[in-house]
Amino acid sequence: MKTFKVGDRVRVKDECVGKEYRYPKDGGNGTIIGRESVELDWRVHLDKQRDRNDWWSYRESELILLEDTMECTVNGVTYRQLRNIAVTSLILAGARDNDIDFFARVYGYLPTIPINVALEYCTKGPHACNEKLQWLVDQGFVEVVEERKIDIDQILRIGGIQKRGSGNLASKSAYLSRTFSWSIEIDDKGVQCLVPKHKR
Numbered sequence: 001m002k003t004f005k006v007g008d009r010v011r012v013k014d015e016c017v018g019k020e021y022r023y024p025k026d027g028g029n030g031t032i033i034g035r036e037s038v039e040l041d042w043r044v045h046l047d048k049q050r051d052r053n054d055w056w057s058y059r060e061s062e063l064i065l066l067e068d069t070m071e072c073t074v075n076g077v078t079y080r081q082l083r084n085i086a087v088t089s090l091i092l093a094g095a096r097d098n099d100i101d102f103f104a105r106v107y108g109y110l111p112t113i114p115i116n117v118a119l120e121y122c123t124k125g126p127h128a129c130n131e132k133l134q135w136l137v138d139q140g141f142v143e144v145v146e147e148r149k150i151d152i153d154q155i156l157r158i159g160g161i162q163k164r165g166s167g168n169l170a171s172k173s174a175y176l177s178r179t180f181s182w183s184i185e186i187d188d189k190g191v192q193c194l195v196p197k198h199k200r
Contacts, residue, residue, distance in 0.1 A: 009066040078145040081115045
């Protein structure tokens, strides 16, 4: 049985909930901000809700625990969250007043500010600057994920991409080895490239 706690990142299923099923509740990702009554177990502040006082109540069966949201890629660099990012922890770490004001206005004193929101604040908009992103790293909120070097020639030699031997697409396809995770990325020339990464 899954167990949730305040501060957990969750995905909310798209569905109508409530006794009379009249009120559609948007799906999406959010943060658990508190316990609710017996009938509806948890209060969730959705990422798309900009007002800190907005939240929906959900049953545990309507929530999916997100375990992959502790990493976020911005400008081609992947960052991993090391400690909770919240207004109170930013204050204790000595963040600038204007940064604290922004997060306090948008997120209030919720237990967690999603990593993607914090990194987006540092890298986009009029308040963006590299120093803010480096400050998050220096204060131990996030770290840069070091990718092990990958030799694409070696991957091709060991069978990273192989001709399909069975299945209904066998005569016209190749498949990707499960040894690696694969993503499509666009290079500086605008070409889509299939990029392998070592699985953790």
